[in-house]
Amino acid sequence: MGRKFVVGGNWKMNGDKNQINEIINNLKKGPLDPNAEVIIGVPAIYLAYVKSIAPDNISVAAQNCWKVAKGAFTGEISPAMIKDVGATWVILGHSERRTIFGEKDDLVAEKVAHALECGLKVIACIGETLEEREAGKTEEVVFRQTKALLPAIGNNWDKVVLAYEPVWAIGTGKTATPAQAQDVHASLRDWILKNVSSDIAQAVRIQYGGSVTGATCKELGACPDIDGFLVGGASLKPEFVDIVNATA
Numbered sequence: 652m653g654r655k656f657v658v659g660g661n662w663k664m665n666g667d668k669n670q671i672n673e674i675i676n677n678l679k680k681g682p683l684d685p686n687a688e689v690i691i692g693v694p695a696i697y698l699a700y701v702k703s704i705a706p707d708n709i710s711v712a713a714q715n716c717w718k719v720a721k722g723a724f725t726g727e728i729s730p731a732m733i734k735d736v737g738a739t740w741v742i743l744g745h746s747e748r749r750t751i752f753g754e755k756d757d758l759v760a761e762k763v764a765h766a767l768e769c770g771l772k773v774i775a776c777i778g779e780t781l782e783e784r785e786a787g788k789t790e791e792v793v794f795r796q797t798k799a800l801l802p803a804i805g806n807n808w809d810k811v812v813l814a815y816e817p818v819w820a821i822g823t824g825k826t827a828t829p830a831q832a833q834d835v836h837a838s839l840r841d842w843i844l845k846n847v848s849s850d851i852a853q854a855v856r857i858q859y860g861g862s863v864t865g866a867t868c869k870e871l872g873a874c875p876d877i878d879g880f881l882v883g884g885a886s887l888k889p890e891f892v893d894i895v896n897a898t899a
């Protein structure tokens with residue numbers, strides 16, 4: 652069976668109620684390819700609001716969460732809370748969490764494990780820096796980051812989407828070329844085949860993220876191992892509809 656195309660919008664720390672209303676109205680107007688799954692990752696404080704106005708064909712995601720259900724963790728939110736307000740996904744391990752907030756592979760894995768345990772679905776992000784790419788370490792880095800997630804994911808692969816986001820392509824306007832992205836996606840799938848199973852390698856969806864726009868999405872979306880996108884800046888703009896429809 653084919654993998655359903657899945658497009659995530661990661662709003663990061665952007666948007667206010669006015670802008671959110673505009674974004675949601677634009678998504679309602681669409682039209683959105685019914686064969687694509689759409690998930691919007693919104694700031695925690697707006698999760699309930701977005702859930703209350705988003706149409707049913709759009710899922711809502713948090714952009715981060717903590718690794719336990721509740722307690723003395725000032726400023727954090729738990730998967731239980733995310734679910735309680737009706738969101739069904741969480742983005743974990745984003746490179747901004749890893750670099751700005753110092754999240755290491757093992758913490759990301761603990762978060763993934765707890766989120767899945769609580770019944771949230773997870774977009775798990777991986778990707779190399781420019782320095783790592785130039786040192787020829789892209790595969791080593793993304794395999795290491797994926798390996799760290801294996802015990803956390805266990806037999807919940809059907810609830811996980813991997814997002815390959817090369818750090819050098821995020822917010823820089825330097826989209827990976829389709830060949831660069833396809834190469835890494837194919838190697839990742841092959842690694843999963845060897846280290847998990849061939850069924851899971853066939854089924855797991857791998858998104859590409861990093862400066863995806865309405866102009867670059869079609870060629871990227873046509874690559875055999877690219878199963879969707881995780882979109883930052885352009886997810887705040889009307890062109891997000893074009894990106895959702897990249898393979899329509």
Ligand SMILES: O=C(CO)COP(=O)(O)O
Pocket residue numbers: 661745816820821822823824860861862863881882883884885
């Ligand atoms: O980080 C990203 C999505 O999670 C990508 O961001 P940009 O699309 O703004 O490069």
